[in-house]
Amino acid sequence: MSRIPTLPTIGLVLFAVGADAQNAADAFYDAQAMATARSKLQEGHGNQVNSLIIAERLEYSTNDTGDAVVWEGQGWLGTDRNKFWVKTEGEYVDGEEIDEAELQLLYSRAVSAFWDVQAGIRHDFEPTPRRSHLVIGTQGLAPYWFEVDAALFLSDEGKVTARIETEYELSLTQRLILQPRLEINLAASADEEAGIGKGLFDTVAELRLRYEFRREFAPYIGVSWGGDFGDTADMVQRQDGKARGFSIVAGFRLWY
Amino acid sequence: MNFTRRKFLQQGTFAVAGVGLNLALPPWARSGTASNLTGMRPLAGKVFDLSVAAASSIIDGRRGHGVLVNEQLPAPLLRWREGDTVTLRVTNRLEVDTSIHWHGILLPFQMDGVPGVSFPGISPGETFVYEFPLQQAGTYWYHSHSGLQEQSGHYGPLIIEPREADPDSVEREYVILLSDWTFEDPHRVFAKLKKMPDNYNFQQRTVQEFFRDSREDGLASAVDDRLMWGDKRMNPTDIADVTGATYTYLINGHGPKDNWTGLFKPGERVRLRFINASAMSIFNVRIPGLPLSVVQADGLPVVPVETDEFQIGVAETFDVIVKPDDRAYTLMAESNDRYGYARATLAPREGMVAPVPELRSRPTLTMKDMAMDHGSMGSSDAGHESMDGGPVDHAAMGHGKMDHGAMNHDLMGNGTMDHAAMNPVSNHGRAAAPQAHDHVKGPGVVGLAANPVNRLHERPLGLQDEDHRVLVYTDLRARDCNPDVRMPGRELELHLTSNMERYMWSFDGVKFSEVDEPIKFYKGERVRLTLVNDTMMPHPIHLHGMFFEVVTNDSEFKPRKHTIVVKPGEKMSVDITADAVGDWAFHCHLLYHMHAGMMRVVSVVDELVPV
Known part of the structure; x- marks a missing residue:
């Protein structure tokens, strides 16, 4: 075939270039129906909204000072890049009262392959006095498979605290999984009313062994060592509390 | 009247007896689709x-x-x-x-x-x-x-x-359609992958395996290996996203227990038309005891090549001719992660079965799959017979008949073309210049192949060390001369990209939902499409409407395929004659990868190639 463009061909090319945005199928089918199908196709190939609800820990905890029910869970809803993220944790002591309960509502944005940046608010329903915080943090996967969640909190009293959590999963078998976990809380300054001293407080090192009957359903047992340090520990001891100690835990990890 | 009624009753009785008989039959002979024994009713x-x-x-x-x-x-x-x-x-x-x-x-x-x-x-x-x-x-x-x-x-x-008469005519033929069935809702499967990408992987490396590797390879080596993978946050057991944990693998709609059976008369030549209609499963297929003569790939004839095992990617087809003896054979199709299998029987008489081989041990990915350090992996593919007749054996590929002058006449004045670049096969096995990555990165992209190499001559993952013959792409040679033997006038490079942790899949780091423009081909042009697999997974890449000529060599007999499996860490090329004006889908044929965004539109426009 000749490669020398003839006048009609040039005309055709100009027309075709002008109609660049046109989709070939529009010549055969209703353009409106095609536009609808096209947008559905694109949305349906990469822009889906997904979600997760996970109770990382739903457990009964016992030590020499008493028993407690402890929960920690998260949930998200959104696309690959933008998610609405909820986090909650708390403790229900001795079947009497809720000792601690917090809720975070966050916007989470994927900023790199393994990390999301999260920002939003946190409210502590317990203990009293109740505190609200602004939150900025990051959550993701560090090299060597450490799950990390680190956040800074600015309370309505102007106090700054930080929380760093990290977890690791060790497969003993395909279903038996050992999970070490470390949580560190730091305060930039004391918040006496809330019982927080400057420095390290409420720090936990834990080990849980779960069995995944299904990926979504895994009962576990574990040990938890934790407590307060420095100024916070002094405050606790002044109130005849025990600053540090071991607990035995048993519970479920569930997700949907 | 009486007679008619009597006949009707007889038929009724027969039908009832038939149902009873069906239940009494062994599973292999039971059939929901009448496909047993006689093949599918077309x-x-x-x-x-x-x-x-x-x-x-x-x-x-x-x-x-x-x-x-x-x-x-x-x-x-x-x-x-x-x-x-x-x-x-x-x-x-x-x-x-x-x-x-x-x-x-x-x-x-x-x-x-x-x-x-x-x-x-x-x-x-x-x-x-x-x-x-x-x-x-x-x-x-x-x-x-x-x-x-x-x-x-x-x-x-x-x-x-x-x-015209089929030169591969045989006495008997069967369709062998492989697929993966889940009793879960497919949308739930996809949702689970987004929540927990390794949800279906029950072949993770365990602590036990660490101790075994320490014993076998030394503690330092076992630790180094874990550190290397951990550093990249990649999982060497990530062979298949969706596995036998939810899938039942089917042959012609029958599970392994149903054991679809095809009958033959001893001495007959039997043509098996393999089709991988799976959503996500790549199979390694063999019939222990029977050499397989591959005569067709993706519908088009190839020079018959005999092998003992072949891998079939999702959407590929292979026609294979076998000549069974008077005994039963098991047709074994292992999923490539070796967590499950589809199985059928070929037998001269009903009720016969052959032993079902055990699943072989799960393979793991190597550094080469990461396109990091192929030099150190050289030993793993040494000794392949395919290497001997590999892509550089020009004589075997009809090179002698080729007229380079004639092949170059239609380069459309593209003076910038570099012959070495146009022939990536010539680089195989040698360290190429570091791979450029001029594409979008960000949350959807992990791992950029630093040194991707052509792997068309290599056996698929897990089959490197089999001591029988294994089909490789360079074994395939078109029976008929390629209809268009012009050298391509243009080369396009496209990267296969992903982030397994977020279950994101894309081309060039851009999901289909984020794409504004189609990939444009100009009517009549020859395009070389070079695919670079930055991911750790093989992807069956499919273009609608036009065949690929897989650039296995310089000959005019390149295998023509509609779907080509690009191995992890691979850089390979296909040539396309853009002769079909219109819009065409182009995508990874792993269904959930496509669903996640690994798709584009190729628009062949009736315009001249811009100069």
């Missing part, structure tokens, strides 16, 4: 009525609900004739849109059946009429291109008889 002719509806099928004794064509799993075998014009009236009896895409068939783009690309889709209650002439022969298949219906059973085989 629908032949020029006009076909197909109905897509929610229906169920019994799989290994358990009822599964799906989206089936004419209530059959797989959909009916269609037998067409080259040169005919076929009419297919497809009625949608679902509550959602559906479609049928004719995989590998060369046809006007508006008949290709991809909603949003070639047509608007088929609405509930609507009958859409496909009509197109058949310009080719061979083994193909068809499936839904709507949502995840393909995972639900909306797929079937199709065969086009050649107009």
Whole structure:
């Protein structure tokens, strides 16, 4: 075939270039129906909204000072890049009262392959006095498979605290999984009313062994060592509390 | 009158007896689809009525609900004739849109059946009429291109008889359609992958395996290996995203327990038309005791090549001729992660079975799959017989007949072309210049292949150390001269990208949902499409409407395929003649990868190539 463009061909090319945005199928089918199908196709190939609800820990905890029910869970809803993220944790002591309960509502944005940046608010329903915080943090996967969640909190009293959590999963078998976990809380300054001293407080090192009957359903047992340090520990001891100690835990990890 | 009634009663009795008999039969002989023993009952002719509806099928004794064509799993075998014009009236009896895409068939783009690309889709209650002439022969298949219906059973085989006598004519033939069935809702499967990408992987490396590796390779080596993978946050056991943990692998709609059986008379030549209609599963296929003579790949004839095992990527087809003796054989199709298998029996008489081989141990990915350090992996593919007759053996490839002058005459004045660059095979095995990555990165992209190499001559993962013959792509040589032997005038490079942790899949780091423009081909041009796999997974890449010539060598007999599996860490090329004006889908044929965004539109426009 000749490669020398003839006048009609040039005309055709100009027309075709002008109609660049046109989709070939529009010549055969209703353009409106095609536009609808096209947008559905694109949305349906990469822009889906997904979600997760996970109770990382739903457990009964016992030590020499008493028993407690402890929960920690998260949930998200959104696309690959933008998610609405909820986090909650708390403790229900001795079947009497809720000792601690917090809720975070966050916007989470994927900023790199393994990390999301999260920002939003946190409210502590317990203990009293109740505190609200602004939150900025990051959550993701560090090299060597450490799950990390680190956040800074600015309370309505102007106090700054930080929380760093990290977890690791060790497969003993395909279903038996050992999970070490470390949580560190730091305060930039004391918040006496809330019982927080400057420095390290409420720090936990834990080990849980779960069995995944299904990926979504895994009962576990574990040990938890934790407590307060420095100024916070002094405050606790002044109130005849025990600053540090071991607990035995048993519970479920569930997700949907 | 009496007679008629009597006959009716007899038939009734027979029918009841038939049901009883069916239940009494061993599983291999039981059939929900009448496909046992005689093969599938084909629908032949020029006009076909197909109905897509929610229906169920019994799989290994358990009822599964799906989206089936004419209530059959797989959909009916269609037998067409080259040169005919076929009419297919497809009625949608679902509550959602559906479609049928004719995989590998060369046809006007508006008949290709991809909603949003070639047509608007088929609405509930609507009958859409496909009509197109058949310009080719061979083994193909068809499936839904709507949502995840393909995972639900909306797929079937199709065969086009050649107009001229088939040189590979045999005494008997069977379609062997491989697929993966889940009793879960496919949308739930996808959702789980987004929540927990390793949800279906029950072959993770464990502490026990660490101790075993320490014993075998030394503690330092075992630790180093874990640190290397941990540093990259990649998992060497990530072979298949969706596994036998949810899948039952089927042959012609029958699970391993159902044991689909094909009968033959000893001495007959039997043609097996393999089609991988899976959503996500790549299979390694063998029939212990029987050499397999591959005569067709993706519907088109190849110079017969004998092998003992071949890998079949999703959407690929291979026609294989076997000559069984008077005994039973097991047809074994292991999923490439070795967590499950599909199995059938070939036997001279009903009821015969052969031993089912045990699943071989799970392979792990290597540094080479990461395209990091192929030099150190050299030993793993040394000794392949394929290396001997590999891509650099020009004599075997008809190089002598080739006229370079003639091949270059149509370069369209592209003076910038570098012959070495145009022939990536010549680089194989040597460290190339570091791979450029001029594409989007960000949250959807982990791992950039630093030194991707051509791996067309290599055996697929897990088959490197088998001591029998294994088919590699460079074993395939087209029987007929390629219809267009011009050198490409233009090269396009496209990267296969992903982030397994977020279950994101894309081309060039851009999901289909984020794409503004199609990939443009100009009518009549020859394009070399170079694919760089930055991911750790093999991807069966499929272009609608036009065949790829897989650049295995310089010859005019390159294998022509509609789907090509690009290995992890690989850089390979296909040549395309852009002769089919219109919009065409181009995607990874792993269904959930496509669903996650690993898709583009290729638009062949009736314009001149811009200078």
